[in-house]
Amino acid sequence: MTDLNAHKVHEVAHHFANAGHEFDSAKLGMWVFLVTEVLFFGALFVAYAFLRWAYPEMFVEAHHLLDWRMGALNTLILITSSFTMVMAVRSAQVNQRGKTAAYLSATMVCAFGFMVVKFFEYAAKIHHGYLPAKFFTAHAVSEHLHLFFGIYFMMTGLHGIHVVVGIGLILWLLRRNAKGHFYSEFYTPLEMVGLYWHFVDLVWIFLFPLFYLVG
Amino acid sequence: MSLPAVRTDYINATKGWKSWLTTLDHKRIGIMYLLFIAISFGLGGFFALALRMELLNPGKLLFTAKQYNQLFTLHGAVMVFLFIVPSIPASLGNFLLPLQIGAKDVAFPRMNLMSFYLYLFGAVFCVYSMVAGAADTGWTFYTPYSITTSTSVISMTLGAFILGFSSIFTGLNFIVTIHKMRAPGMTWFRMPLMVWALYATAIIQVLATPVLGITLLLLIIERVAGIGIFDPALGGDPVLFQHFFWFYSHPAVYIMILPAMGVMSELVTTFCKKNIFGYKMIAYSSLAIAIISFLVWGHHLFVSGQSDYAAMIFSLLTYLVAIPSAVKIFNWIATMYQGEIDLKAPFLYFLAFLFLFSIGGFTGIMLGSLSLDVYLHDTYFVVAHFHYVMMGGTVMAFLGGLHYWWPKMFGRMYSEGAAFVAWLFIMVGFNMVFFTQFLLGTKGMPRRYYSYLDQFQPLHAFSTSGTWVLTVGFLIMAFYLVESLLNGKQAPDNPWGGLTLEWTTQSPPITENFLDTPIVDCGPYEYDKVKV
Amino acid sequence: MDIFIPTILSGGVSYMSNHAHSEEHSHHFIVPVRYYVGALVSLLILTFITVFVAQFNFGSFNLVVAMAVAVLKAGIVISIFMGMKWDHGFNRVAFLGSLVFLFIFFLFVFSDVLFRGYRSPLEATQINLKSPVIPLEPGEVQEGYHK
Numbered sequence: 001m002t003d004l005n006a007h008k009v010h011e012v013a014h015h016f017a018n019a020g021h022e023f024d025s026a027k028l029g030m031w032v033f034l035v036t037e038v039l040f041f042g043a044l045f046v047a048y049a050f051l052r053w054a055y056p057e058m059f060v061e062a063h064h065l066l067d068w069r070m071g072a073l074n075t076l077i078l079i080t081s082s083f084t085m086v087m088a089v090r091s092a093q094v095n096q097r098g099k100t101a102a103y104l105s106a107t108m109v110c111a112f113g114f115m116v117v118k119f120f121e122y123a124a125k126i127h128h129g130y131l132p133a134k135f136f137t138a139h140a141v142s143e144h145l146h147l148f149f150g151i152y153f154m155m156t157g158l159h160g161i162h163v164v165v166g167i168g169l170i171l172w173l174l175r176r177n178a179k180g181h182f183y184s185e186f187y188t189p190l191e192m193v194g195l196y197w198h199f200v201d202l203v204w205i206f207l208f209p210l211f212y213l214v215g
Numbered sequence: 216m217s218l219p220a221v222r223t224d225y226i227n228a229t230k231g232w233k234s235w236l237t238t239l240d241h242k243r244i245g246i247m248y249l250l251f252i253a254i255s256f257g258l259g260g261f262f263a264l265a266l267r268m269e270l271l272n273p274g275k276l277l278f279t280a281k282q283y284n285q286l287f288t289l290h291g292a293v294m295v296f297l298f299i300v301p302s303i304p305a306s307l308g309n310f311l312l313p314l315q316i317g318a319k320d321v322a323f324p325r326m327n328l329m330s331f332y333l334y335l336f337g338a339v340f341c342v343y344s345m346v347a348g349a350a351d352t353g354w355t356f357y358t359p360y361s362i363t364t365s366t367s368v369i370s371m372t373l374g375a376f377i378l379g380f381s382s383i384f385t386g387l388n389f390i391v392t393i394h395k396m397r398a399p400g401m402t403w404f405r406m407p408l409m410v411w412a413l414y415a416t417a418i419i420q421v422l423a424t425p426v427l428g429i430t431l432l433l434l435i436i437e438r439v440a441g442i443g444i445f446d447p448a449l450g451g452d453p454v455l456f457q458h459f460f461w462f463y464s465h466p467a468v469y470i471m472i473l474p475a476m477g478v479m480s481e482l483v484t485t486f487c488k489k490n491i492f493g494y495k496m497i498a499y500s501s502l503a504i505a506i507i508s509f510l511v512w513g514h515h516l517f518v519s520g521q522s523d524y525a526a527m528i529f530s531l532l533t534y535l536v537a538i539p540s541a542v543k544i545f546n547w548i549a550t551m552y553q554g555e556i557d558l559k560a561p562f563l564y565f566l567a568f569l570f571l572f573s574i575g576g577f578t579g580i581m582l583g584s585l586s587l588d589v590y591l592h593d594t595y596f597v598v599a600h601f602h603y604v605m606m607g608g609t610v611m612a613f614l615g616g617l618h619y620w621w622p623k624m625f626g627r628m629y630s631e632g633a634a635f636v637a638w639l640f641i642m643v644g645f646n647m648v649f650f651t652q653f654l655l656g657t658k659g660m661p662r663r664y665y666s667y668l669d670q671f672q673p674l675h676a677f678s679t680s681g682t683w684v685l686t687v688g689f690l691i692m693a694f695y696l697v698e699s700l701l702n703g704k705q706a707p708d709n710p711w712g713g714l715t716l717e718w719t720t721q722s723p724p725i726t727e728n729f730l731d732t733p734i735v736d737c738g739p740y741e742y743d744k745v746k747v
Numbered sequence: 748m749d750i751f752i753p754t755i756l757s758g759g760v761s762y763m764s765n766h767a768h769s770e771e772h773s774h775h776f777i778v779p780v781r782y783y784v785g786a787l788v789s790l791l792i793l794t795f796i797t798v799f800v801a802q803f804n805f806g807s808f809n810l811v812v813a814m815a816v817a818v819l820k821a822g823i824v825i826s827i828f829m830g831m832k833w834d835h836g837f838n839r840v841a842f843l844g845s846l847v848f849l850f851i852f853f854l855f856v857f858s859d860v861l862f863r864g865y866r867s868p869l870e871a872t873q874i875n876l877k878s879p880v881i882p883l884e885p886g887e888v889q890e891g892y893h894k
Contacts, residue, residue: 144878
């Protein structure tokens, strides 16, 4: 049995002065990346705002077609996963490799849970024919209802893709953690994926009330 | 001068094409970008030649109307997305940024290489679109036509989408590099103005490009599944598409011009042997342009049915851009005053920029005036205006920068005489092509038209003949630059007497850039303190 | 060191110039677990509140409440989970800056769409709508309806 606390000593890349320099550069890079993500999703929120402004009654009708219980469940799942993610980073900071693995696994279970709930929601919408215009087959009162499902699938779909990417990143982290790459002096990838993951959570925090609750 | 016959540098440090494809060296990545940007420029130029040829007389000459639409779309898309947006930042900027701030590399070398491959990947989609029924929407992809046309809009927009990410990663890398990688003593106000310009550019790249990404994604999904948001037949709003598109694409014209302005500041000090006039004002004006660029996009929508209220605000805000641009122009002219002006090729391009960009800028203010724009909108006046800014500005500065740093990049000197001849052809050809178009525009010739009234024929023919002069100029340049690589004189480390850090290392630089990390104790252009 | 660096821009530290200094840099600061647990609990409570409030119809006030709660939740995630509370100045400037530019985008788009139809009523009307939605038959219940 290998020593769980043995770790591979991280080598600082040649063009950085020291580990702190490397970490801070990576973190600034990550924040700037999140800036691009804010504008990326933000533009969609502007599109949402336009449609909502243009067809307020349609949105009231449409939000009843989404199940708020599913949305709320997913909100709880993502919030919990953000907590486990941050605990995974913290565990690495205090050299608890086993705990890092456990928290990362918990985060991944949450991510899968989110996607499972999403799957059932999408399946129901597809079954009823509530889809973007070219595939829309449902009966409804508002003649603009397809616009709601256009933006709904666009926004939640893009968010879902981010969750899937997050699952891939967490898998990668688990593998590196198992190899003993992370310890109190080096946990940069954990921290960066953590920031990404919280951003995914952040987007959902706005998507949930805008689609499921506000009529 | 006695230089050793062969020195180790970044070019001969490792051998074989594989060592280039997997390189993490910012200089090699910059050179690879330069190669593909040059190819793109050639391709875009070829489309321009072809479409100008078609306009030699009214009616059909070589192409059908549809082919003509595809030609101007490809010309625009290739020139904007493949050439001019990455031109200075990704090639010259990549090569120079770490050198100018005294760093060993950019902050994220792997991301830098990935950005290059994304560029190639995006380019593949664009080229695929050309062979598989080229898009005929114009490079702006306006809805609803772009939703309904049968040409390959999806692959072209997907290409532009991927190129956008390439641009974002370059910008992100530059921001972190400038923040974190400066040499000891290199404070913010000791950075060369090129670095300030690249910083301002990177801010725009990071803030604006994601919106282009989402816009193009929405357009793609619109075609595939019918989101409906940009499609009036489904209850959407086509003007909203224009807002989305120009929220990126107007700042993007500053992505194109800001690095060019950075090159200008470098050229003027070196070839006047004088400290820059108004360093801080030039630095701040770069940031001001970056910020104001986000407030003016609506001037592209003056006749699109946007509300009068918005149009008036956008017109007013558009004038603001003139202030920081003029600050730069005045400061460059003030720098030239009493300088030891050396009319080498890079400085000739500096003068070309000053002259042509001023014309482009002034006509821009005319077009920014709401009442005047209603008459000039979508005429050749607009075409002439943005070519004066983009080609007369950015391309001239790019060529100036290319000549200026050519000895540093390749360690060879080009023929100064041939460079002058090429410059002359380019200047004359450019003005023949585009000044004529100002006249065409004021006479009412609409842009993007396949055919026209007979009365416009002489001007159109003159404009077209200018493209041939221009082509001769570029061919001469291609010839003497390639020739210099083969048998050019070996370049000294500092052929022009520049003071910025890149001139303190050897030509071409070693892989690690500097033998020892430089320590900076003065501003970048203090010619009054140093005797060269 | 007599070098002037604007603190907010450089993140407070110049690495290349002070090698020794940045060795014990702030990234070794470890956040106490109580912050994370507190954040988790507050987020769960706020989720409950927003769902609870949505059961009542306050008209347009619903949107205000929902957004206020969402902003509060976002603030908690950003400051605690993402560690903004303990982060460098420039990281904050960058992130908040992105919100400013997003707001600019929002503001100008709406300065157009809110004031259409002033010049000609045609600008504010909709013609030739080709809706894919099939109208509901009298007495037919919409599928997948949730209260």
